[in-house]
Amino acid sequence: MVDQTDHSFSVDVASRGDIDSVQGLKAEARNLSFFYGAVQALKSVNMPVYDSRVTALIGPSGCGKSTFLRCFNRMHDLTDHTRYDGEILFHPDNVNILRKSVDPIEVRMRIGMVFQKPNPFPKSIFENVAYGLRVRGEKNRSELADRVETALRDASLWEEVSGRLDSMAFNLSGGQQQRLCIARALATGPELLLFDEPTSALDPNATANIEDLIHRLREKVTILIVTHNMQQAARVSDYTAFMYLGELIEFSDTNTVFTNPNSKQTEDYITGRYG
Amino acid sequence: MSNDPQAIRRLVVLGRRYDRLFAIVGMMAMMVGILTLAVLLAGLIHDGAERLNWDFFQNFPSRRAERAGILSAIVGSSLVMLITAVTAIPLGVAAGVYLEEYARRNWITEIIEINVTNLAGVPSIVYGLLALGLFVYALDFGQSILSAGLTLALMILPVIIVSTREAIRAIPGAIREGAYALGSTRWQLVRDHILPYSTGGILTGVIIGLARAIGETAPIITIGALTFIAFLPPSPVTGDFPFLSFEWLESPFTVMPIQMFNWLSRPQAPFQVNAAAAGIVLVAMTLLMNGVAIWLRVRFRNRIKW
Numbered sequence: 084m085v086d087q088t089d090h091s092f093s094v095d096v097a098s099r100g101d102i103d104s105v106q107g108l109k110a111e112a113r114n115l116s117f118f119y120g121a122v123q124a125l126k127s128v129n130m131p132v133y134d135s136r137v138t139a140l141i142g143p144s145g146c147g148k149s150t151f152l153r154c155f156n157r158m159h160d161l162t163d164h165t166r167y168d169g170e171i172l173f174h175p176d177n178v179n180i181l182r183k184s185v186d187p188i189e190v191r192m193r194i195g196m197v198f199q200k201p202n203p204f205p206k207s208i209f210e211n212v213a214y215g216l217r218v219r220g221e222k223n224r225s226e227l228a229d230r231v232e233t234a235l236r237d238a239s240l241w242e243e244v245s246g247r248l249d250s251m252a253f254n255l256s257g258g259q260q261q262r263l264c265i266a267r268a269l270a271t272g273p274e275l276l277l278f279d280e281p282t283s284a285l286d287p288n289a290t291a292n293i294e295d296l297i298h299r300l301r302e303k304v305t306i307l308i309v310t311h312n313m314q315q316a317a318r319v320s321d322y323t324a325f326m327y328l329g330e331l332i333e334f335s336d337t338n339t340v341f342t343n344p345n346s347k348q349t350e351d352y353i354t355g356r357y358g
Numbered sequence: 359m360s361n362d363p364q365a366i367r368r369l370v371v372l373g374r375r376y377d378r379l380f381a382i383v384g385m386m387a388m389m390v391g392i393l394t395l396a397v398l399l400a401g402l403i404h405d406g407a408e409r410l411n412w413d414f415f416q417n418f419p420s421r422r423a424e425r426a427g428i429l430s431a432i433v434g435s436s437l438v439m440l441i442t443a444v445t446a447i448p449l450g451v452a453a454g455v456y457l458e459e460y461a462r463r464n465w466i467t468e469i470i471e472i473n474v475t476n477l478a479g480v481p482s483i484v485y486g487l488l489a490l491g492l493f494v495y496a497l498d499f500g501q502s503i504l505s506a507g508l509t510l511a512l513m514i515l516p517v518i519i520v521s522t523r524e525a526i527r528a529i530p531g532a533i534r535e536g537a538y539a540l541g542s543t544r545w546q547l548v549r550d551h552i553l554p555y556s557t558g559g560i561l562t563g564v565i566i567g568l569a570r571a572i573g574e575t576a577p578i579i580t581i582g583a584l585t586f587i588a589f590l591p592p593s594p595v596t597g598d599f600p601f602l603s604f605e606w607l608e609s610p611f612t613v614m615p616i617q618m619f620n621w622l623s624r625p626q627a628p629f630q631v632n633a634a635a636a637g638i639v640l641v642a643m644t645l646l647m648n649g650v651a652i653w654l655r656v657r658f659r660n661r662i663k664w
Binding site for chain 1: 533542
């Protein structure tokens with residue numbers, strides 16, 4: 084564990100010439116490696132996550148982008164025989180959230196996640212959105228109702244479900260279920276929201292809705308999104324990272340990555356030559 | 359291989375013939391089971407129906423077959439089942455949840471898993487012997503309702519553990535991840551998600567276990583249930599403070615299958631009628647329990663579709 088370097092992040096950021104260093108940092112991966120048993124899935128990844136911005140992770144299947152994303156809320160702790168190496172500094176408190184002494188539950192309380200397939204609980208719409216608050220011990224009914232409504236409005240779902248908050252979440256369409264999951268993650272006011280290919284199970288219409296939403300949400304929350312769809316990355320993100328075989332090949336503002344990539348590999352990928 | 363339509367037709371006709379042949383064989387195989395059961399039930403009803411009246415349920419056993427009833431056996435069976443349910447359900451469900459959600463996968467849990475599954479196949483009389491040594495003598499519970507209930511609880515514990523684990527395993531991993539991602543602790547996950555979503559499966563296992571326990575004779579005989587009980591256990595509710603009494607736990611008792619066995623072993627024909635009548639009641643009780651299990655399964659399955 085490299086605790087001594089915890090306070091040196093600002094120097095590091097300023098020294099990056101290629102990216103807008105005015106924007107604050109929300110998190111930063113430093114020499115992050117990850118192992119499933121003996122298999123190394125991430126190889127010493129260094130990458131910043133800028134505050135109130137959308138950062139997209141792209142790359143071919145199996146390149147480690149989802150693995151990387153799941154390091155941020157310590158999801159890998161749920162699987163046996165996994166190991167992190169290196170650090171993810173989380174700001175403003177500048178703590179390495181991968182440290183053994185940091186409780187993963189505390190991390191997940193501050194960093195929300197939306198999954199590939201909509202995974203609402205088999206409960207009512209209201210209870211789905213309220214669950215994160217209940218986990219935090221919120222019992223006040225009017226407070227719960229207020230925050231559920233706000234979250235549903237933020238996820239642009241309120242208009243569609245306001246009359247049937249007590250009906251089962253499973254009765255919603257796939258796209259609505261995914262927005263419900265976004266509302267569920269938003270309700271607790273996370274500082275960073277992780278999206279793991281959130282539209283891969285949705286039709287084009289629902290996908291457009293979600294993309295719209297993600298683009299607007301960056302006012303409220305920092306977003307890190309994994310996508311296999313390069314157009315999506317281009318549409319919703321401010322920064323884009325290209326990963327390949329567990330390594331971060333390129334990180335830059337989205338415009339640069341798509342119009343003038345540094346690396347030959349990135350160019351080959353975004354022009355569709357492999358992946 | 360030719361594309362001659364005649365050849366294809368002949369092939370299809372031949373194939374169809376085997377198809378029909380197996381349908382008939384399968385139907386007959388099924389009938390063997392169904393008809394045997396039907397004949398057994400019909401025989402039981404034919405022999406015992408005449409004794410099935412209100413008195414039969416209200417009377418204690420008697421030396422005169424016409425006046426003998428199953429009151430003490432029904433009360434005994436119900437109380438033993440109560441003890442069994444109260445002890446086996448929390449233990450079995452907690453063990454199942456622990457094995458699925460908490461235990462790390464290693465060789466110790468592997469061994470425990472294999473043993474739990476094997477325990478379900480241990481002959482019930484072996485449980486009776488264990489209980490005789492443990493509950494009756496070592497713990498000095500005597501030949502009581504408590505001993506019998508705990509014995510049967512021990513016996514159906516593996517059934518409940520296995521069905522709990524199966525019900526929990528049916529919950530998609532995405533639900534677990536969703537709850538954890540919101541900051542749930544393991545216990546919050548279990549309380550708010552795992553248990554509510556697996557209730558149907560767990561209850562089904564519980565009822566199937568209880569239905570098996572209510573018909574068990576061997577382990578109850580082993581721990582020394584009496585065959586002739588002409589009194590009821592002390593009432594659990596009393597007139598004096600604290601209004602609850604647990605004396606009934608220590609009371610001698612009999613249960614339905616033992617009552618039935620007792621009547622069957624008598625040479626006089628009228629007692630055979632009693633045995634058949636008790637058999638009808640016992641079968642009705644197990645069918646009712648299985649019916650409830652099916653109803654619960656359908657009800658919960660309709661509510662939650664993954």
